Amino acid sequence: MTSSDITALLSPVDLGPVRLRNRVFVPGHTTNFGHANHPTERHAAYHAERARGGVGLIITEGIRVHPTSAGRHISLGSFDDDSIPAYAAVAEAVQAHGTRLFAQLLHTGRQANGDATRTAAWSPGTTPWAAGTHIPHAMGRSDIALVVRSFGAAARRMRQAGYDGVEIHLGHGHLIEQFLSPFTNTRTDAYGGSADGRLRFAREVLAEVVAQAPGLPLGIRVSTDEFLPGGLTPPDMVGIVDRLRQEFPLLYVHASHAAYHGSYSLATQMADMSFRHAHFRHHAALFKKEIPALPVLAVCRLDSLPEAAELVASGEADLVGLARPHIADPHLVRRAEEGRAHEVRGCIACNQGCVGRLEASLPIACVVNPEVGDEGAWARLRSARPAGTRRVLVVGAGPSGMEAALSAHRAGHEVTLAEAGAALGGGIAVAATVPGRERLALMVTDLARELADSAVDIRFGERVSTADLLPGGRLDGYDDVVVATGARPGRRELPGGPPVFDVLETVAALGDDTSPLRGTVLVRDDQGTWTAACLAEALARAGARVHVLSPTASFASKITTYSRLALTRRLGELGTRSHVMRDVHTARGDTVVLRDTLSGHTEELTGVTAVVDVALPVADDGLYRELDARDDAPRVHVVGDANAPRTALEAVYEGRLAGTFLTDAVTGAELLAHTP
Incomplete structure (x- = not known):
């Protein structure tokens, strides 16, 4: 698309009483910039830079409404009125540049807390979100009433802080979705059982928000598809949203997808470069088709403004959200408006600096934008240079x-x-x-x-x-x-064994159908990064029978969980075998002897035609x-x-x-x- 094709995208639009200067928004995404669960100067500078960059609407990262959802102190929460000044500072910083600001309110439910606070997470039931994680507390009626009141109180505080609206998070496998979904809600009381019962908690939350923050514009974010067996499907969510919009003054539906679950579903939530552009655009289009009177916000792997403009031009969405592209280049809208779209640094959807650092409880960063989260500090240091x-x-x-x-x-x-x-x-x-x-x-x-x-x-x-x-x-x-x-690249020869290819040699031979890399290939992975993973996948797709060997206790340990869950699914479908806590003991002919790093026990892998050595680089x-x-x-x-x-x-x-x-x-x- 040319710059003229984004005219509609960059034109003003009304979301009910909220006037936006364009149809581009920054969706809520965790930054880990918080302190004591309050926003900081880093938040104000980070969002202000994107407002200065021309975006029409910014939705904050999830603001926890109750300490049972807080987890780490670097997340955001609004538990009492002492938080209002900090949130007001962020609102002032953003609105000064003509951008509207909505607060996203949530309770994360069963994936909260754990070892971070030594308290139990809350959920409709007692099923952990992933294997090996903590067992949550099944909420009682008093717990439910407390969280409902907390949503309303947090909305009131956002109104007092000067926010233009709130977005209640009903998706991504967080607490409200845990009640909505038959996959997680197996209760038999008034908050479970039938679809009406599972909807009750969401209805009570929205009613409380409307009561405590009357007149404050209200939107919802949903997961159109949980991608879970027995979970919520697109028709389910259309029905839920339709019922809610008839009962409450909803400004929009923000159509996302996925559940916070230790499976492929989670990998779709932050779709990396292995997914195609706008892979989930059909979710927004479904709401536009079925509930045309309700404005729809689309999100996920909308990589650039021209690509995002496709959804507005085709009538699939009213607004388009670009989170990671705005991390990569906070001025992408302004550059387009000024005819400088060619200057934008594009997001490469690697998930390394953003999601990867979040998993390590670190502030987000970005491969292509080294100043993310430190905008103010870089500016001050430059001025003193x-x-x-x-x-x-x-x-x-x-x-x-x-x-x-x-x-x-x-x-x-x-x-x-x-x-x-x-x-x-x-x-x-x-x-x-x-x-x-x-x-x-x-x-x-x-x-x-x-x-x-x-x-x-x-x-x-x-x-x-x-x-x-x-x-x-x-x-x-x-x-x-x-x-x-x-x-x-590092390289370890195996005298008397199969031929060894280092990383560069392997890349060079990927297109060679006569290479021994087309047979049974052992990939020795001492890095745990994308290097071994992407070579293993490429070789498997080319027809090789691939075995991946790792001396550590987990496969691809340095790849973010969000990407690894999709990677392991693809490798599994390709027949790739993994051998963790193993190293190479000896090799002879086409046999490689593997050694268990725990017990020292050995086993043979036969018929090996080549070894790819992803050793530590030098x-x-x-x-x-x-x-x-x-x-x-x-x-x-x-x-x-x-x-x-x-x-x-x-x-x-x-x-x-x-x-x-x-x-x-x-x-x-x-x-x-x-x-x-």
């Missing part, structure tokens, strides 16, 4: 080197980017050639475009040695050298080490995998940090790390 122009050489044009070159250029320095190869992108460009990981190329494309629009001098086929940079050398005269030379840091050891060399910085082999998330962050705070990147990192 010493003036002056330096000559900077960046060695290596992978993601860390490209970002370092751009950031140093934007900081006012004279920058040369030297790449030994013939193309930009480094390891990310290689990974993007693996089937299923193609969207990684978007990051390289965006960085390359920004470099092309800059004054950075890019030199291909340029191998840089220490001698080149010393006084009298052919590259003498640079004040700073940023070493971004990446890492080399930093390619020779240039850094040599320069660092000399007194007559330029000042040297090392970033990305050359610093320590990790992922693109750290690589891009370190590149931004080094280029922006070239005179003292370490101090910049320390100050950013202590952002309140």
Whole structure:
């Protein structure tokens, strides 16, 4: 679609009494920026940046209405009136830029608390949300009444804080959906049994919200399909929403999907790059068809404004939500309005910096936007940066080197980017050639475009040695050298056993139908990242019989649960076998002997035609080490995998940090790390 195709998307629209400047909204998504369950200055700066970027509506992340849903202190809650000033500060920051702000209210139910607070989670029954998790408390009538009152009280506080409306979360397997769903609600009292009984809790919550916050615009978020056997289906949810909108003054229905359950369902909630664009658009379209009088908000894997505009143009939705794209680029709407849509940094749907960090109880980050959640701190540090122009050489044009070159250029320095190869992108460009990981190329494309629009001098086929940079050398005269030379794949030979392919050799052979990688392949995974996982999937799809070997107790341990649940389903359908807590003991011919890392017991895997060794990579840091050891060399910085082999998330962050705070990147990192 062209820029003219998004005209309707960027035009004003009314949601009842709420006037929005366009049809784009940021849906609620957890940030982990909270403190003592209250929003912080980081929330205000984060949402204000997206409001400044032109979005019409922002819906906050889920605000817990009662301490039994609080869990960690970094989540948000509104348990008493002391929370009102903090929420008011966020509202003022957002509304100052012409964006409307709704508060999403929820109780997470059975997936709350656990070890975090040493109290029991609350649910309609006693079934845990996943195997191995804690058993919840089956709520009594007094518990239910308390939570109902808490929803109303939280809505009243949001009204006092100046919010433009509230969204009650009836989806994603949280507490209200746990009551709605026959999958989780097996009660036989007035709050269970029939469809009417299961709906009672939701009706009481909405009635209390209307009573305690009269006139406050009210929307609901639902899961159109739970993707669970015996769970709620799209026809079920259409019927539920239709009944609720006849009884309550609903402003809209926000059509999401999935349940918080330890199965494939959860993987669809934050659909990664393995899902196609707008994979779940039919959910919004169903509500538009069946309840045309009720405005519909669509969400999930709407990757860009032109793609999201398809849903508005086709009449499938009234508003479109882009959460991760707004994490990646908070100004994507403003850029489109000003004819600069080509400048947007696109979301690559990797789930690494956003969801992956949430699982580790860390604030969200973003691979393509290193400043997420620290917008205010980066701005303050930039303003205090010493003036002056330096000559900077960046060695290596992978993601860390490209970002370092751009950031140093934007900081006012004279920058040369030297790449030994013939193309930009480094390891990310290689990974993007693996089937299923193609969207990684978007990051390289965006960085390359920004470099092309800059004054950075890019030199291909340029191998840089220490001698080149010393006084009298052919590259003498640079004040700073940023070493971004990446890492080399590890490799462990198996003398007398099957042929061994390292990561790069495996990628290069993916298209070779005569390769031994088409037979029975053992993938040795010492990393637990996407490297082994995507190679295993690509090989299996090409016809190989794949076994994945991991020395740890879990498969793909460093991949977020949201993505891993979909990955394991795909690998299972492809017949892939996993061997956890195993390593290679010996090999002979086409037999590999595996050893149990717990007991030492051995077992044989026969007929192996090839081994893919996803060993720990080795930093390619020779240039850094040599320069660092000399007194007559330029000042040297090392970033990305050359610093320590990790992922693109750290690589891009370190590149931004080094280029922006070239005179003292370490101090910049320390100050950013202590952002309140």
